[in-house]
Amino acid sequence: MANNYLSFDNSACVGCGQIMAARTVVNALAPDVIIANATGCLEITTSAWPKSAWGVPWIHSLFANPASVASGIQAALEAKGNKKTKILVQAGDGSTFDIGFGAISGMWSRNEPIIYVCYDNEVYANTGMQASAATLAGSHTLTTPAIGEVIGSKGHKKDMIALALAHGVPYVAQTTSAFLDDLRAKILKAAATDGPSYIQVLSACIPGWNIEIKDAVNAPRLAAKTGLYPLLEFTNGRNTSAWKIPQPKIPVTEYLKIQKRYAHLFKTEAGKKQLKALQTIADEQIAKYNL
Ligand SMILES: Cc1ncc(C[n+]2csc(CCOP(=O)(O)OP(=O)(O)O)c2C)c(N)n1
Numbered sequence: 001m002a003n004n005y006l007s008f009d010n011s012a013c014v015g016c017g018q019i020m021a022a023r024t025v026v027n028a029l030a031p032d033v034i035i036a037n038a039t040g041c042l043e044i045t046t047s048a049w050p051k052s053a054w055g056v057p058w059i060h061s062l063f064a065n066p067a068s069v070a071s072g073i074q075a076a077l078e079a080k081g082n083k084k085t086k087i088l089v090q091a092g093d094g095s096t097f098d099i100g101f102g103a104i105s106g107m108w109s110r111n112e113p114i115i116y117v118c119y120d121n122e123v124y125a126n127t128g129m130q131a132s133a134a135t136l137a138g139s140h141t142l143t144t145p146a147i148g149e150v151i152g153s154k155g156h157k158k159d160m161i162a163l164a165l166a167h168g169v170p171y172v173a174q175t176t177s178a179f180l181d182d183l184r185a186k187i188l189k190a191a192a193t194d195g196p197s198y199i200q201v202l203s204a205c206i207p208g209w210n211i212e213i214k215d216a217v218n219a220p221r222l223a224a225k226t227g228l229y230p231l232l233e234f235t236n237g238r239n240t241s242a243w244k245i246p247q248p249k250i251p252v253t254e255y256l257k258i259q260k261r262y263a264h265l266f267k268t269e270a271g272k273k274q275l276k277a278l279q280t281i282a283d284e285q286i287a288k289y290n291l
Pocket residue numbers: 018039040041042063064091092093094095096099121123124125126127132
């Protein structure tokens with residue numbers, strides 16, 4: 001592959017959505033980019049000493065503060081008069097939605113021109129599939145096991161897109177690891193933005209979602225097609241793009257039934273109620289964004 005800045009010599013799972021999305025992201029921004037990477041699957045699978053899979057400057061950061069590390073890089077570049085080099089933060093949903101959120105809020109408040117990409121696999125994958133604030137209610141995880149009528153996670157997925165918009169982030173977008181051309185286009189727009197940008201990518205996780213490898217692209221594609229994880233774009237606070245889903249509408253159960261993390265929902269009354277609640281989330285988004 002020409003101009004590939006994330007080597008295939010890495011230890012990500014076969015079918016990992018995060019690694020495919022990250023390769024798209026870095027190849028869109030390279031070579032003049034510096035990456036601050038939170039710990040998580042992406043870091044562990046690409047930077048085991050003494051090797052690195054990255055062909056651009058890449059800095060390890062803690063789970064909690066890649067945004068602060070990026071701010072430091074930004075200050076250093078500014079002091080050197082470098083307005084050209086792009087700065088990219090990469091982190092999972094655990095880092096973004098949960099533990100790193102305070103640092104992200106500070107970075108956005110300072111209006112720094114930093115591209116932040118969250119690879120949202122809806123679970124703390126690297127440490128063995130614990131629930132995060134991005135986990136949907138009804139999902140079985142290590143910390144929210146589904147037993148009998150207990151549906152698994154009861155958490156409400158945090159609306160990070162709304163939080164980014166509330167901070168006045170001028171470019172905010174959402175996509176999935178099945179739509180790499182869309183992701184590339186959104187990254188290029190983020191890079192051309194004067195100020196911060198936030199892009200959230202639903203990234204298929206083979207062991208976390210408990211899906212077959214053959215569904216690595218199919219599952220995140222269905223997430224968008226059902227309206228549960230729409231492809232969205234916001235410029236200066238306005239919704240400037242929303243991908244039209246295919247008609248007739250595909251029920252969310254088509255997406256959920258291929259993932260064993262939701263298998264229990266199809267077996268109990270409480271589960272069936274939760275399936276309806278998940279359909280309602282999709283329906284509300286379809287109405288809100290005129291999908
Ligand atoms: C303060 C702190 N708490 C917990 C951990 C352990 N830890 C490392 S990676 C990780 C999970 C990462 O989850 P996420 O950010 O969603 O990324 P993923 O692995 O799913 O790509 C955890 C809990 C840590 N490194 N630091």
